[in-house]
Amino acid sequence: MTDGAKDGGEGPVPRAPWHISGTSKNALLEALRSHGDADRAARDQAANRTTRETWGLSADVLGDAAKAMRDGLTVDRRVLMADALWREGVVDTRVLAAKVLTQARIRPDGGAWSLLERWVFDVDCRVICDAVAAALSRRLVAEPGRLDVVAGWTEAASPWARRLAFEGTRPWAKLAHPKEADVAVRERVLAWAHGMSGDARPLIRQAIEGWLRDLAKRDPARVAEFRELAAE
Numbered sequence: 001m002t003d004g005a006k007d008g009g010e011g012p013v014p015r016a017p018w019h020i021s022g023t024s025k026n027a028l029l030e031a032l033r034s035h036g037d038a039d040r041a042a043r044d045q046a047a048n049r050t051t052r053e054t055w056g057l058s059a060d061v062l063g064d065a066a067k068a069m070r071d072g073l074t075v076d077r078r079v080l081m082a083d084a085l086w087r088e089g090v091v092d093t094r095v096l097a098a099k100v101l102t103q104a105r106i107r108p109d110g111g112a113w114s115l116l117e118r119w120v121f122d123v124d125c126r127v128i129c130d131a132v133a134a135a136l137s138r139r140l141v142a143e144p145g146r147l148d149v150v151a152g153w154t155e156a157a158s159p160w161a162r163r164l165a166f167e168g169t170r171p172w173a174k175l176a177h178p179k180e181a182d183v184a185v186r187e188r189v190l191a192w193a194h195g196m197s198g199d200a201r202p203l204i205r206q207a208i209e210g211w212l213r214d215l216a217k218r219d220p221a222r223v224a225e226f227r228e229l230a231a232e
Helices: 025-034 038-048 059-072 075-088 091-100 110-119 126-142 144-153 159-167 180-195 202-216 220-231
Strands: none
Touching: 025 059, 025 075, 025 091, 038 091, 038 126, 059 075, 059 091, 075 091, 075 110, 091 110, 091 126, 110 126, 126 144, 126 159, 144 159, 144 180, 159 180, 159 202, 180 202, 180 220, 202 220
């Protein structure tokens, strides 16, 4: 029975708990596929403009599975499982891989960061990009020195990598009370945005505009100044 199906008209069937500890990759993949929905998969493929295989897993299924893995596996096992899920190449497994690593505190987090840094250049559709961005932002906030790596993405051939430079740094645009170091990060990202002002790709324009909208809620004067400079 697919996720959210009804039994006898009495409401949604409760989602079964995920038992992750000791589960093999193949068993996990089989369990995930059992929750697939062909109609949702077709809609997801169309929405993300991708030909990548898609199983049509709901956000609830992916969220529950990711939480079970974060709660039930050691950091090392989490990283290994996330790597295996990403290598499957399915939209749903790649989203899940990123969700497994979306956590504020991962200690140590070197393995998680190494995976995310590598995945940036494999991203090829919006839903995967959004999932990777959510995981990246936590690792960047945990260690802002990694922004030196992100700076290189702004000159990458892949527009998805360039988009992730903005999506992954959005926490700084949203800060209500930034410290001096946070303001420096904001200025660095604004410099990236200025450098890409001539890039008309929707992927890039939308990412920059989203970042600026977030900043405008906190520092509208700085955004107005940026737009005035960009218009010259």
